[in-house]
Amino acid sequence: MFRNQYDTDVTTWSPAGRLFQVEYAMEAVKQGSAAIGLRSKTHVVLGCVNKANSELSSHQKKIFEVDDHIGVAIAGLTADGRVLSRYMRNECINYSFTYESPLPVGRLVVQLADKAQVCTQRSWKRPYGVGLLVAGLDESGAHLYYNCPSGNYFEYQAFAIGSRSQAAKTYLERRFENFTGSSRDDLVKDAIMAIRETLQGETLKSSICTIAVVGAGEPFHVLDQGTVQQIIDTFETAAEQEDPATEPDAATGQEAAAEQGTAADHGGSTDEGAAPMDI
């Protein structure tokens, strides 16, 4: 209705007191493929659904390492996400250079939010069309933040963004109270199960999702496909044994040894220019 009259540029308010361009930017985030994050007291896990434009192309990289102690998962315009990751990496490097210590996650998130806000108040700019789940560890513990294109940011115990994220959010809402005390492996399992919710029927395989972990004594790294597939196999087997949502304990014990996540950054450097924006 009136919506179309006041949405031409970002510096125009609507009579209802809304900035439509910013809201449209948030829509772009909802169109991107899902990304989820959850945290315990000592670890944070990020996961995302790999979406490839066609069977021939490789999938887009949606999880970026920002520093040893911070990583980010994005949903929306991946090009914007890449640019923001580069900014975040630079900020971390500059901070370490000056202060010889890792950048506290909360500070980085505020800087990011301020950067996003600038784009909502300049007529010659447009808002970033990407939502970022920032996962990090600093002196005050493990953190998970969500940065919106509007310049707002919130801290979460667990969150999901992107398409069909509501299913994942419902799953996380049911379980989040247990997350603080969860072990790292249980957290990874929950992340994969949350991703499975967003797939809604598609088979869950390691090629369709990417998982990354950061924690105490564990620098941020992406888990390699083999490890992820092993975890998936454990609960597929559990389902066959008619043992639905509970984790199989014996297999968990074996998994823990196998899961010493190595720093193999899977996804490959060929992705960067390969596919257009994630819509």
Add this chain to the structure above:
Amino acid sequence: CVAIAGADYCVIAADTRMSTGYNILTRDYSKICKLADKCVMASSGFQADVRALQKQLAARHLIYQHQHNKQMSCPAMAQLLSNTLYYKRFFPYYSFNVLGGLDNEGKGCVFTYDAVGSYEKVGYSSQGSGSTLIMPFLDNQLKSPSPLLLPAQDAVTPLVEAEAIDLVKTVFASASERDIYTGDKLELVIINAAGIRREYMELRKD
């Protein structure tokens, strides 16, 4: 500081004495810095500038890793160091560097620099106050053909790792006898296919 390159290893060494004028500030200061998995730099000169240079290179290396998903090779780091030094051509880093490591094929390589970034790939080198005493002896023991010769000849020494380490220890022990700025302790870093290891040797304390 000294570095020697071999067929499949590289030895980089520096003493651990920090001094000013006729005084010793500390007997236990490391002048060797690991820049990448297979690349190590030893520097003598003004240590504050050395420290700043090390931090600059570490930050640039991190950026490289983010962009290329891999560690920088030794020859790439060598060029980066040269550019970084020349960038401050008109207010130089007072730092005399020697870069050592394994190149992409696993062969040892040593690069030697002046304060403003002029560099050369060599088979061995020394920089710093003791170099006037050390370099002629290395020339005598390890004389390698010029890199400008054609056909291109290998600059790396035919010595094995143990012999090269022994040579380095001898050379520092001799330099400590006559150079007041060299002494206390020798720190050796040896890079080979198996990884990096450190060794220490006591030197004269006077």
